[in-house]
Amino acid sequence: MQTVPAQTEQPLSAESTSHPKGLSVLFTTEMWERFSFYGMRAIMKLYMVKALLFSEADSSNLYGSYLGLVYLTPLLGGYVADRYWGNRRSIMIGGLMMALAQFVLFASASAYQNVGFSHMAFYTGLALLIFGNGFFKPNISSMVGNLYPARDRRIDVAYTIFYMGINVGATFAPIICGYFGDTGRPADFKWGFLLAGIGMLLGTATFEFLKGRFVVTPEGGPLGAKPERLPAQSAADAAVSNRKNLMLVALFAGVFALLYFLVLDQKIIDSLIYSAMVVVPIAVLADKSLTPVERRKINVVLIIGFFVIFFWAAFEQAGNSLTTFADKQTDRQLGSFLVPASFFQTINPFGIILFAPVFAVLWTWLSKRGWEPSSPLKMAYGLALLAVGYLIIAFGVKDVTATTKVSMFWLTAMYLVHTFGELCLSPIGLALVNKLAPARVASLMMAVWFLAIATGNKFSGTLGALYPEPGKPAPHFAGFEITGLYEFFMVFVVLCGATAFLLLLIYRKLTKMMEDEPATGVTPMLEQA
Structure with a gap:
């Protein structure tokens, strides 16, 4: 789960200690x-393999x-909101769109035998989710800070x-959707998608009726309304604006069609993202107006982005190969209850809730x-x-046969x-981008950050495809044959270990390049995944 920082702390009057009620609305909307x-996500991989027979x-x-595409479309959604539609x-x-997507997935799972x-x-359904997320995600995140006056210290909290x-929301989703959808019967996946769709409708309805x-x-006006036209805009200008809006709708339809076909062609997606x-x-x-100091800080962000790719490529195995491992080679019997494989995806968000305050106190x-x-050293710790x-987990599966199931301890500990x-890298990295990016290219630098995450997520699919399957030819990676799970997990040990070591070698240089980075203070986090 990726994170974004709050604004700079400033003095606040004694009477302004409570939070706007709008925060509760946005909290509930985003939770759903x-x-x-x-x-x-908890059942996607299982549905593809067990029902669609991928x-x-x-x-x-x-x-x-x-x-990967989920992290590309917010760039479009943010642009459209700023220029045409507004946040609301x-x-x-x-x-x-995302609610409709889940119901389309429900229809897919209801008729899974109709290939x-x-x-x-x-x-x-995937294309609708990708597109819908692009409109939803960047806009609700930006509205949180806009509930408050500029530089209000309550924004951190x-x-x-x-x-x-x-x-x-991320903690209970795998448990609830997994309990009803991940039962071992392919016909039941539809219930997980249905519940996900109902949750999305609840969140959207909460926002619509209470916004x-x-x-x-802070002055009481509507937040995130459609950008206003200038008062001097003529009727002719308004007509031009309407034509532009129609062209925009046509563009959306074209982009949706493109995304639909991109999902079908993996090579095109690889080329697009990379x-x-x-x-x-x-x-x-290429911006020649950048000063040497600004260029140096941008170079730090670009270098950090390289390491971020490897972090998310390994971390995002959670919904991919690690879910397969939980399903096939983890002893999930707990007394008389067989723990669904999807349940393990709740460990991370629950751990974030428990340990984020601990890390804040530690820093x-x-x-x-x-x-x-x-900051670079913290991120090296994250990769390590x-x-x-x-x-x-590699130690847990060493010398284990393909039919042997290992204890839940290994997966839980991992x-x-x-x-x-994640707590060492994700909030620290995005806070670093916000602190270092020059104001006039701040949005573009944020695009670079999300592109790094998109690239890492796409690379996670490439690495997850190396998961060894009994009876099939052993996959190869960088000239090495992956004959079993031990070799598969060691790929991630080597990749993350090597990048952590490389970052440790250069972190002092990066710290110096950052020049005036503040060494104190803890930036709160806002997940963007």
């Missing part, structure tokens, strides 16, 4: 949206493509509260004593912890260590 997102490699690649309309349209229809409906709502009364600016990760940084650095305690690690987590790694 995350319930929907993570509920679907191969392990095909399902892994499609999973990575879906997540964008959130409503995105929410309704033609179930596959078509599944791809359509507000983002932390909002962040907790996200993880509440007018509570989601308002080329964007190269082109956008070049476009940023503050270290800061007061002058011992707080720099990811490697340790995979080393734990997820817990990965949660610690």
Whole structure:
């Protein structure tokens, strides 16, 4: 789960200590949206393999493509909201699209034995989710800070509260959707998608019915309304604007069709995401107006983005190969209850809720004593912890046959260590982007950050496809043959360990390049996944 920082702390008058009621509305809306997102994610891989009968490699690649595109479309959604629709309309349209998507997936799972229809409906549902998320996600996140006056110190706490709502939704989603959908019977997957759709409708309805009364600016005006035309705009200008809106609708239809067919062609998705990760940084650095100091700080963000790719490529195995491992090679019997494989995905968000305050206190305690690690060093710790987590599970499966099931301890311990790694890297990294990006290219630098996450998610599908399957040819990676689970998990140990070591080698140089980065203070977190 990725995170974004709040604004700079400023003095606040004694009478302004409570939070706007609009925060509760946004908290609830986002909680249900995350319930929907993570509920679907918990059973997506299992549905592809068990009901649609996708191969392990095909399902892994499609999973990575879906997540990669989910992090590309917010760039479009944010642009449209700023120029045309405003936050409110964008959130409503995105929410309704995602609800519809879950019901389309419900239809796919209801007729999973009808190969033609179930596959078509599944791809359509994914495209709707990708597009809907692009409108919903960036706009609701930005509205939290806009509830408060500029530089109001309550914003820090507000983002932390909002962040907790996200993880509440993410915690219960795998349990509820997994309990009804991940039963071992392919016909039951539809109930998980149905519940995810109902959750999305509840979130959208909450926002729609309460936004007018509570989601308002500090002055009491509507927050996130459609951008206003200039008073001097003529009728002719208005007609031109209407034509532009029609063209925009046509563009959306075209982009939706493109996304639909992109989902079907993995090579096109690879080219789209990986080329964007190269082109956008070049476009940023091509700005000749950048000062040497600004260029140096941007280079730090670009270098950090490289390491972020490997972090999310390994971390996002949670809904991919690790769900397969939980299903096939984990002893999930707990007394008379067989724990659904999807349940394990709740460990991370629950761990975030428990340990985020602990890490906040830890960084503050270290800061007061002058011992707080720099941001690049914290991120190196995050990558190292990811490697340790995979080393734990690699040890658990060493010399284990393909038919042997291992204790739940190994998977649980790995997820817990990965949660610690996330807390070291995700909030720190995005806070770093906000602090270092020059104001005039701040949006573009945020695009680079999301592109790094998109690339990492896409790469996670490529790596997940290496999962060894009994009776099938052993996959190869970088010249090495992966004959079993031990070798598979060691791929992630080596990748994360090597990148952590490389970051440790250069973190002092990066810290110096950052120049005036503040060494104290803890930035609250807002998940964007």
